[in-house]
Amino acid sequence: MAAALIDGRAAAEALRARVGIAADFFRAASGRAAGLATVLVGEDPASSVYIRSKIKATHEANMHGVHHPLPADTREEQLLALVEQLNRDPSVDGILVQLPLPDQIDTARVIAAIDPDKDVDGFHVVNAGRLAVGDPDALVPCTPLGCLHLLKSHLGSLSGLEAVVIGRSNIVGKPMAALLLAESCTVTIAHSRTSDLPEVCRRADILVAAVGRAEMVRGDWIKPGACLIDVGINRVAGAEPGKTRIVGDVAFDEAREVAGAITPVPGGVGPMTIAMLLRNTLVAAHRRANLAVPEDL
Numbered sequence: 001m002a003a004a005l006i007d008g009r010a011a012a013e014a015l016r017a018r019v020g021i022a023a024d025f026f027r028a029a030s031g032r033a034a035g036l037a038t039v040l041v042g043e044d045p046a047s048s049v050y051i052r053s054k055i056k057a058t059h060e061a062n063m064h065g066v067h068h069p070l071p072a073d074t075r076e077e078q079l080l081a082l083v084e085q086l087n088r089d090p091s092v093d094g095i096l097v098q099l100p101l102p103d104q105i106d107t108a109r110v111i112a113a114i115d116p117d118k119d120v121d122g123f124h125v126v127n128a129g130r131l132a133v134g135d136p137d138a139l140v141p142c143t144p145l146g147c148l149h150l151l152k153s154h155l156g157s158l159s160g161l162e163a164v165v166i167g168r169s170n171i172v173g174k175p176m177a178a179l180l181l182a183e184s185c186t187v188t189i190a191h192s193r194t195s196d197l198p199e200v201c202r203r204a205d206i207l208v209a210a211v212g213r214a215e216m217v218r219g220d221w222i223k224p225g226a227c228l229i230d231v232g233i234n235r236v237a238g239a240e241p242g243k244t245r246i247v248g249d250v251a252f253d254e255a256r257e258v259a260g261a262i263t264p265v266p267g268g269v270g271p272m273t274i275a276m277l278l279r280n281t282l283v284a285a286h287r288r289a290n291l292a293v294p295e296d297l
């Protein structure tokens with residue numbers, strides 16, 4: 001039987017609606033809109049598209065969004081100065097510096113400069129540390145948080161399940177593993193040096209692929225009935241010459257025959273990432289205003 005499709009677009013829309021309502025309450029309670037500042041250095045077309053959809057979503061969710069586009073040749077000091085200014089700005093609750101940054105800029109230095117309580121990407125070491133020790137004040141990276149939301153809405157409790165995460169980046173793989181561990185999964189983190197990756201994957205009740213290699217995970221890597229979360233966004237040649245399309249890290253058609261449930265690409269994890277960015281911004285806004293964070297966020 002073909003796997004159930006986990007509809008990330010629908011889940012994201014529902015979350016955004018809840019965030020929108022909570023954002024209205026926040027505005028009434030605090031006297032100001034929750035604010036997200038986005039920063040994009042350079043004009044990478046893919047990054048520009050993502051940033052545009054983030055800003056549009058911010059406004060649709062009754063929040064205040066201010067975008068700061070900077071030229072591609074921006075110096076590190078200039079970007080750090082902007083981050084400092086946003087840290088001090090009381091109308092800004094969340095700061096997102098779009099990655100990747102140009103080569104002349106040290107990404108780690110920029111992330112370290114962001115106020116951890118405005119770090120709605122959850123990339124600052126303080127938030128990574130909070131997540132690692134189970135501190136509820138952690139702002140958690142949006143993509144793994146979105147994956148966890150999809151998993152819990154499909155499976156309910158994750159306790160005792162075997163989870164395999166392919167990828168160990170600081171923005172997806174590692175925080176994903178931390179979240180699954182906190183849900184009492186037995187977690188394996190696989191990466192480019194893992195020996196016999198297909199065999200490791202076949203153990204997984206939950207398989208999260210965050211690699212960046214088009215359709216790497218094949219149907220015969222999958223335990224029958226497993227729940228598959230495909231984080232990959234890979235642009236490949238389309239059916240017509242000159243056209244491109246995006247595919248995930250999982251060979252979808254093969255996987256669908258074996259898995260119990262699977263997220264599509266597009267329409268899976270991607271939309272959840274943006275919804276979680278809005279959610280994190282609103283959480284940050286409540287904490288900064290000393291208001292209780294709504295339960296259902």
Ligand SMILES: NC(=O)C1=CN([C@@H]2O[C@H](COP(=O)(O)OP(=O)(O)OC[C@H]3O[C@@H](n4cnc5c(N)ncnc54)[C@H](OP(=O)(O)O)[C@@H]3O)[C@@H](O)[C@H]2O)C=CC1
Pocket residue numbers: 143166167168169170171172173190191192193194197210211212213231232233234269270271273
């Ligand atoms: N949908 C969304 O919202 C988002 C999607 N993405 C997508 O998710 C994917 C991963 O992103 P990100 O974590 O930033 O990527 P990184 O390139 O930072 O990390 C990729 C990871 O995959 C591992 N890897 C690479 N090749 C193999 C292989 N052959 N076998 C096993 N593991 C391998 C690497 O291992 P090693 O550490 O050993 O090098 C690394 O840990 C990308 O496609 C990206 O576009 C990312 C963010 C958000």
Ligand SMILES: Nc1nc(=O)c2c([nH]1)NC[C@@H]1CN(c3ccc(C(=O)N[C@@H](CCC(=O)O)C(=O)O)cc3)C=[N+]21
Pocket residue numbers: 050096097098099100121142143233246265266267268269270271273274
């Ligand atoms: N500081 C920072 N934070 C990020 O969260 C961040 C970043 N930098 N740099 C780039 C990655 C990538 N990312 C995505 C967000 C949404 C979709 C998304 O909405 N995708 C749609 C459509 C994709 C398309 O059609 O191109 C989908 O999967 O359905 C994808 C990828 C956030 N990132």
